[in-house]
Amino acid sequence: MSTKLSRASYTIALVGATGSLGREVANVFLTSYKPFFSRVIVTARDTTTAEAKALAEKGAELVLVSAADPLGSFTKAFEGADAVVNVIGSAPNDFKDAIGEAAIKSGAKVYFPSEYGSDHRINDFPGWDDPGWLWKGQHARKYRQLGAGKTKVVALYNGLFLEILINPFFGFDTANLTYTSVGSPDAKTATTAKADIGRALAELTLLSLNPETAASVPDDVHIAGSNVSWRQIRDIVQKVRDELGVEPRGEIKVQGTDLAPFREKLRKEQLEKPKPGPIDHIKVLIAEGKMDFTKNDNELINPGESIWKWKTVEDIVREKGGRV
Template identity: 75%
Template sequence: MSTQTSKLGHTSYTVALVGGTGSLGKEVANVFLTSYKPFFSRIIVPARDTTTVVAKVLTDKGAELVPINPVEPLGSFSKAFEGVDVVINLIGDNLNSYDFKDAIGEAAIKSGAKVYFPSEFGADHRLNDFPGWDDPLWIWKGQHARKYRQLGAGKTKVIALATGIFLEFFVSPIGPTVGFGTDKILTTAGLPDAKTAVTSMADIARALAELTLLSLNPETASSVPDDVRIAGSNASWQQVINIVQKVRDELNMEPRGEITVQGTDLAAFREKVRKEHLDKSQPHPFGHLKVLIAEGKLDFSSKNDNELVNPGESIWKWKTAEDLVRERGGKWMTVEEVVSGR
């Protein structure tokens, strides 16, 4: 358990996990409901549908599922957040979710929550250099954080957590994030050995729990910055392919060596992404992410807050790409399989 928790005595808090039934949300909820349950008297999960299988699982573990009216979210969230100490926004990225997420932020501040985590958990978009063609979701996220930091100044700490790419998705290159050509060739922007921060969803959950406890403890609250970066590890596509092939060799598993990685000219790829974006805004910044990886802006090796949330890995051991490949027995999983839990 946390090295910080001994300072908290018997204090117990209330946390609201908005989107706690989603892909990341259910991992976060599970960690709060198990490892960190002694520190939270109430774990509230506001959801638009409280009848799903995941919702029932969380209820059985002790979560309080609270229905949210998507037509009038501000009133629903304001009621759900009464007496809440921390609000964690785990709603996924969606171009149609701006007003819904703003309602979460506004209700968190007005309800008197001490800490609010906006929906981030990805790239550190403060480093973006896409003049006139930045991803609209990243632009909005920056505006959202600034808006609610100003609204909650002196009352609510707003913490934006950048985690790089979800490890489970990065080690699932059969999907929209990368995609294969017909010859099973993985093509990257720039060099294939460019590293990116990759963090498992369970590790993100633990980091959120630790940051929550640090922020609520008067003795440690000042140590938590407004913008936090963590990285379970930093890996490249080339490293992941090498790991998969190594594990398959060890297991005498076929096929072997069926995937190769090749780089492409970064300047040409960047220009292609720019033109595509200006022609028609894309639903997800996959191209932008590839550019950021190639430019080294998603490599958190030299600057991260790992020691703040998990000093010397004394609280838990970060999961690496090799850990996950071995856990999966050297098999690829598609992003769809990861999301569905198959």
């Protein structure tokens, strides 16, 4: 902490800070990391929402951006910003591209594009990949080239959001005591709490802005609060529910389904009519071992958990009283 306090105080610009992930990220910068960031600029397409006002009350500087002129308004909003963190969710691609271009035009030293999921660079879905992931890859390549020598572009991959991991659409049916994975139930996935993503972004920003540590930050960063399989999740949930006496009682069954037919069905569906969102692609990636971030950059960001303790699957199961 004392080393960090000796650093200059920076200005951070957050885009998408009123969203689900964005609010958690903004809260980190506005509270525990406030000593390191004298200004926290929050851009919004509507600064009158309850979410925007709540951030302003914590000290955020709200800046209205125009959908009609996103590049001009983002460039002006980012003036004086040392770093730009993009946590925007749904928006037109040209609007999202304007964020990257404005980050570089305004002179920001580091830019985090909106990633926060799988490392789509290793996908093997030729001709039927998720369009959103294809766009993200193009975005990163474009602005790394544009910002070369001026703005460092750092992509952060964290696996699944911990808050939505144990969910029916991933095959977790606790009510009927059955957990079903695509492929082996022993295949692991990274999963990270939203607040921990915020802490990782804050630490990466500080590392990237410090001339002594900037070179240690790779262009593509992997983090994982936990790396867990469906069987391990079952064991955790079973233990907590048994301890707390949660109904319905009984043993949770864990099972896997064949990957090959699931993958082929998805391929045919995507070629015929692409699905909105990559949920089924993610299931395939987990089964293929491509969401297992056992090899990660946790130690660079939070060595020995000396800065904070990563939130785990057991933490969230206990937080919910075993009712997941």
